[in-house]
Amino acid sequence: MASRADNIASSLSFSNFSKATELKQRIWFTIGALIVFRFLSFVPLPGVNPMILETLYDQTRGGILDMFNMFSGGSLERMSLIALGVMPYITASIVVQLASSLHPSLMALKKEGEAGRKKLNQYTRYGTVFLCAIQGWFLASGLEAYAASSGLQAVVNPGIMFKVVAVINLVGGTMFLLWLGEQITARGIGNGVSLIIMAGIVAQFPTFTANLFEGGRSGSISSGLIIGLVIMLIVLILVICFFERAQRRLLIQYPKRATQRGGMQADRSHLPLKLNTAGVIPPIFASSLLLLPLTITQFAGNSIDTTSTGGSIIQTLNQYLAHGQPLYMLLYGLGIIFFCFFYTAVVFNPEDTAENLKKQGGFIPGIRPGKRTADYLDYVLSRITVVGAIYLTAVCVIPEWGIAQTGLPLFLGGTSLLIVVNVTVDTISQIQSHLLAHQYGDLIKKAKLKGRMR
Template identity: 35%
Template structure:
């Protein structure tokens, strides 16, 4: 990884992209430090540090901006949710499905719809966060004309910050390196590394002072952390190779084909997006609850009591949503029939499989099996810390999501750098 970054830095155009991406992420961290007026962040931090772990997840996605009541408190969440909605509608509505197949122009129109949906969801979440903070007593003004003015300022600031984060993500996609959404999440999580280090130091101090539980927890957590990173790297680079044989053909006086190759199918084709999407969906009930005072003994209160990061019901829902989004994302990115048609046009066949529909069915079966393995891999990393939190009595429920996002984004960024460097070193057919 370091060697790839070093080589990329030597190329002027890649260096410009790296610097541009770094500048956008720096602006994101600056915006995450600009406080929104008329709020009391200390009160909100008290609730986040308590048992309301879904608030901790919101704070994780925003890089600590939510707990500090800053301009980017919503983070990239509205844009993620809007992307999910538009992708689901593109499967259900024929007109949107046709746009998705029209290439670059169709994608531009879908991106425009995604922005409109982001504005609507950002406004909804801004209002929800305002009522949430009012219920927690985190507002400076709660009555009189000042209350209405402060409400407009707070909601407008949250919405404007969300739109700015969306713009930053799109700028990284267009002019920088990596996926914009993932890079912003990466920056937010990495920015909280100091608090994680402080937690480890605190546990070490407790271990030194004779609390026997921490003599086991601290080394076990560190070993588990390193094992998770190794596991993610191995599974991210793993692939299932389908052998392909190209028939020989004569064109003029030259003979083409006859070579053997393979179709690589990545085990983790969808990256970290299923984890991000599943986490966003599970945070919706708690976000809606921000509109109202929830009775702990009522239906909504009981639902929220089980949709928590440290509850087994949440882990089960998390597992099924990760599997569902993994299947969905791969189904819209991978078309077995198109691959089979391309093979037939180029006189390529899979040994033992007839061309055409049988080839497409074979590829679909292989992709389906690989998708199951990839989904289980993502679920193990995301849900494992939740189960360990239940067994060990410590709060590491957010660790799996953080690790898979950070490692996945780092590997994806290095892969993009390597592919771009390979393109610049490719001599082509004219030399």
């Protein structure tokens, strides 16, 4: 059995790709959908002056806008129709997921199967529209207010009509991206929303590379720094790949059953517990909470009275929470650790897992089914989450400190690399699964033909 599995794994390569017609169609559809996403990122909102908007955005760098701009592929910087990207959907889905683990009625919906999942997805979309409308209104209002205080008029005709038109366009752009992501998931390859986020991040890589080598040619960036960055990126990618694939496999034993030869055989399987169960949620939440005060003060601009007590407090907070400051790094690391444990507790319920194992007749050797199994699962998961939290903190905090020291773009941050590596690994795994299914399909067809010939 082992040699046959090894032969199948060795024969499974991209040489069979040319024969997999359905897989090629899925990949071409995914590429076409991502091209549409990139085209939309260059379509500006009605009533916005792109040239002045670029100047205004340069004055507000360093806040949470950089992260949203990175996830949207530069759409926020250009104030395009998809300036908000899919971040409102991610926020709404996280809120609904958290609520479905805490609220009794939503918990009941979660246990109803496909019908309950569709209902929760409907709530998520309602929440997305609500968040898009709120964020779009504040974005349009902030753009008008900051433009007025800085003396630059980025909005051609400011007023209530501009805000209404901006909100309608931003909501429509985000909902179109959600529809596009669903089409990629259904007709393409990989997770559509994740691929859209990854495409937005990767789209900035050519500009970053060109600026980096141009700085090395002009002498503004030393050759040692460029070599160090390349080495750091390679090491980070290898570390992320290793830890994201790492898991603790718990042996699950099932009762013995009779075989065709009259003997008794016990079935065994494994329960995989990922080292990083929370994924990229902890760094996103932690950085968003920390950068929110800085972004608010930047949008306020000259309207803050620095001589007042409130203005001085805000400015002091702004200084301490700047990139690279010790307080910022400490709170960022603590936030990642907190959300690692919090989100892991939400997405994985040891009691439900232990109950499902008990219903199926499975048990962990040496552990009694029921409450003892739930306690053991919680014990193991808590300890591997400690390692996962340390890994996430190191991957996110160390590049963040390097960015603050060198002034490099946020593209090199640990959050962006986590998303790119995770989505890439998941997409490659799905491509390999399609190739494997195609290969087995060919083997089944050949076996049927041989059976007919006999």
